[in-house]
Amino acid sequence: MMSDLPIVPNHFRYCPRCGKSLVLLPDGGRQRASCQACGFIHFSTFSLGVGGVVVRDNKVLFIRRGQDPGKGRWTIPGGYVEQDEPFEEAVVRELYEETGVHTEVQGVLAARNSLTQRDSNVYIVFSLKDLGGGPECDGVEVDRAEFLAPHEFEALQELADVSKYFAQMALETPAAPLTTSSFAGQTSGYAYSMFDIAGFNPHALDLD
Incomplete structure (x- = not known):
């Protein structure tokens, strides 16, 4: 409210x-x-973050934070979206920067809205296709990057509950498909894009 x-x-x-x-x-x-x-x-004040879940051989990719905030905590990889960056590109970039794993977006798993005194943050979690590489990390911002089986990540006390939830979702529930080329345009000098999720058809809209 x-x-x-x-x-x-x-x-x-x-x-x-x-x-x-x-x-x-x-x-x-x-x-x-x-x-x-x-x-x-x-x-x-608003911020937009993205996270990605990658599955390889029924194992989910996680990272351990090497710096605060959250130093020592395990999470799914991800980060903030730049102001001039589409979010489906941001999550691929963040995954590669943090883990060395090449990916592409398959679909959307979930969206989380966090309300704090600092800002209102929207965090979109994507299911990503594993294209190989890694895992490896820089040892500074991220000090470990590993694919973990369900029994391994469920036993991690330092794993963020929400990351565990997203990992379980990715293993058990198909992600809503995301069509990133459905519609794009420009209004009043600002570029925008529109995305087709779970059967929503933007072509049915009268945009004139």
Whole structure:
């Protein structure tokens, strides 16, 4: 449920456009950090993350974090999406950077929305096709990368529960197919793409 707490940016108190001080003003039923000089309104802080589940010989690929946050914790590989990066490319990039494994997207397993005081984070988990290579890691950000059988990863106390859940999903449930070439276009100077998941047909939409 949406709260009535004021929307205040965490890392700045001055307008990113003109440098004037931000003040709380009502907008859309909430108090939001706003600039009276140029009209800038800070609506919210959002982030988009991706994770990938790769299965090889009925074993799932996991990494162990070598740095905080989460140092020593086992998770599925993944990371943040860059602002100019499609998320289906981001997950392939993150998997290779963290594990040396080459992959391609097969489908979507799940989406998780996390609400914190810092931001609203959306995390999309993909089922990835194993194209070979690895696993290997840099020994710094990631200090281990391994394919683990179910009885091995289920016994790991340091494995994040949500990663265990996603791994079990990948082994037991087919991922919703993702068609990344269904539709793409440009509106008001911004490029966008639309994706076909679980039978949704974007071609049926009247986009004119």
